[in-house]
Amino acid sequence: MSERAILRMEGIAKSFGNIPAIKSARLEAHGGLAVAVMGANGAGKSTLMNILGGVVISDSGRILIDGVEIKLRSPRDATRHGIAFVHQELTMFPTMTVAENIFIDGMLSERGFIRMPEMIRQSKVLLARLGCNISPKTPVEQLSIGDRQLVEIARALRHQARIIIFDEPTSSLTGPERERLFSVIRGLKAEGVVIIYITHFLDEIFSICEQIAIMRNGETVWTSPISDVDPAKVVHLMLGIAEAEGRIRAPVAAGGDAMLSVSNLGRRGALQDVNFEIKRGEIVGLWGLLGSGRTELLRALIGLDPIDGGTIRWRDGAAAAPIAPADLHAHVGIVTEDRRGEGIHLPLSVAQNVALPNLRSLLNKWRLIGQEKEASLTDDMIKRLQIKVSGRQQPVGTLSGGNQQKVVFARWLATNPRLFLLDEPTRGLDVSAKAEIMKLVVELAQQGCSCLIVSSELQELMRVCDRYLVISRGRLIGELPGSATSKELMQSIATIN
Numbered sequence: 001m002s003e004r005a006i007l008r009m010e011g012i013a014k015s016f017g018n019i020p021a022i023k024s025a026r027l028e029a030h031g032g033l034a035v036a037v038m039g040a041n042g043a044g045k046s047t048l049m050n051i052l053g054g055v056v057i058s059d060s061g062r063i064l065i066d067g068v069e070i071k072l073r074s075p076r077d078a079t080r081h082g083i084a085f086v087h088q089e090l091t092m093f094p095t096m097t098v099a100e101n102i103f104i105d106g107m108l109s110e111r112g113f114i115r116m117p118e119m120i121r122q123s124k125v126l127l128a129r130l131g132c133n134i135s136p137k138t139p140v141e142q143l144s145i146g147d148r149q150l151v152e153i154a155r156a157l158r159h160q161a162r163i164i165i166f167d168e169p170t171s172s173l174t175g176p177e178r179e180r181l182f183s184v185i186r187g188l189k190a191e192g193v194v195i196i197y198i199t200h201f202l203d204e205i206f207s208i209c210e211q212i213a214i215m216r217n218g219e220t221v222w223t224s225p226i227s228d229v230d231p232a233k234v235v236h237l238m239l240g241i242a243e244a245e246g247r248i249r250a251p252v253a254a255g256g257d258a259m260l261s262v263s264n265l266g267r268r269g270a271l272q273d274v275n276f277e278i279k280r281g282e283i284v285g286l287w288g289l290l291g292s293g294r295t296e297l298l299r300a301l302i303g304l305d306p307i308d309g310g311t312i313r314w315r316d317g318a319a320a321a322p323i324a325p326a327d328l329h330a331h332v333g334i335v336t337e338d339r340r341g342e343g344i345h346l347p348l349s350v351a352q353n354v355a356l357p358n359l360r361s362l363l364n365k366w367r368l369i370g371q372e373k374e375a376s377l378t379d380d381m382i383k384r385l386q387i388k389v390s391g392r393q394q395p396v397g398t399l400s401g402g403n404q405q406k407v408v409f410a411r412w413l414a415t416n417p418r419l420f421l422l423d424e425p426t427r428g429l430d431v432s433a434k435a436e437i438m439k440l441v442v443e444l445a446q447q448g449c450s451c452l453i454v455s456s457e458l459q460e461l462m463r464v465c466d467r468y469l470v471i472s473r474g475r476l477i478g479e480l481p482g483s484a485t486s487k488e489l490m491q492s493i494a495t496i497n
Helices: 045-052 075-080 098-102 116-129 145-158 175-190 202-208 231-239 294-301 325-331 339-343 350-362 371-385 401-413 431-446 486-494
Strands: 007-016 019-029 034-039 060-065 068-070 083-086 163-167 194-198 211-216 219-225 258-267 271-279 283-287 309-315 320-322 332-335 419-423 450-454 467-472 475-481
Touching: 007 045, 019 034, 019 045, 019 194, 019 211, 034 045, 034 202, 034 231, 045 163, 045 194, 075 083, 083 145, 098 116, 098 145, 116 145, 145 175, 175 194, 175 202, 194 202, 202 231, 211 231, 231 431, 258 294, 271 294, 271 450, 271 475, 283 294, 283 431, 283 486, 294 325, 294 419, 294 450, 309 325, 325 332, 332 401, 339 401, 350 371, 350 401, 371 401, 401 431, 419 431, 431 450, 467 486, 475 486
Parallel strands: 019 219, 034 194, 034 211, 083 163, 163 194, 283 450, 283 467, 332 419, 419 450
Antiparallel strands: 007 019, 007 060, 060 068, 211 219, 258 271, 258 309, 309 320, 467 475
């Protein structure tokens, strides 16, 4: 570790209108070490990193590189000072080649012609430095998420970055891809590069980081070597409270007839002879590994993906009758895996997002959207879900991840659905936001709404589920009660060939 910090951020503050995003933040980072920046959604860590990346200009405070104060007024300024940002949502041009993406902000040229052979040669050198053998001639759209991430890191290395910010880098990676990324990060640290690592996965920071900085309510409340804290202390410092790990609701044995019955549902290459039932007010966990068909099943149920065969029966009153997936959509609320890409419209306001699935109920006698109806509905949802906003007209894209997810729920709650399909509803959220979302799921069930929930985080499922359906390779291979232990749930998929 260098004796003097390469990076120092002191007294950083930033407000958006009358809303302070950061009140007093500090950060110190040394060459060859990784520092974890932790905090609940809305704590200010993303704003702090955007300031360091030149995306946002701070209102006050100082940034020093090698003891010299610098001004960052654009991403280009950050690049010039050796700062690179590997975003959670990768900034790739999919139809262009790897080499073109690496040099996208500065193509090599001579006499007006792009020097493609030289760009390919330099790209090979940069990729080899990362232990990557991808061909620079390959279109990015043909690469996995993990390989695309390496291309973005190579782009950072081309600018001789001394400070690299990783924002939720493993949220979309498989296990092997995550280990490869960790190996790359260790190699960068060995070269003296500063790594700033943002994640919601506590286990990762203890694997890859040497330092930790914890933010809460716009302030840096703790900095120390990672060896001075454990996961429980990190949670306590982030939230100011201890983590509640127990069940939110004890398993409930739902009675009565099935509200939804699925028989022999199939889709070539994705689903095979799927059979299950869900009763009123029941929370059913769909448990399986990534790629097991969990998301495909939810999408097929409401017609987002086609089905080749099978029957879906929906109980509307006393009798259950066959229903087409497109018609079932009218009775269902769905929280998709990709909330930013599929669940909400980021540029639109909270009010506009809440209104979209509810337009018919908001029409006035002139068949136009009634502004008073829209305002009343939005205010009701903001109050009911305790969404933290400056007002109903605030763009959803400016909200924290947890509050964006609440807006997704608000859109569908206003339609009074009888069934909720929840695909990774707590992905990318901090511990506090996760707890709020899972409590909301329980409240929905208590009001008679049924829930089918997918989550890669077993502990989250175990807090709310009444029973579990085990899925593998598009087939339901078992069912376990809500009282099942984590060992039993893990064994249910560990024996799969």
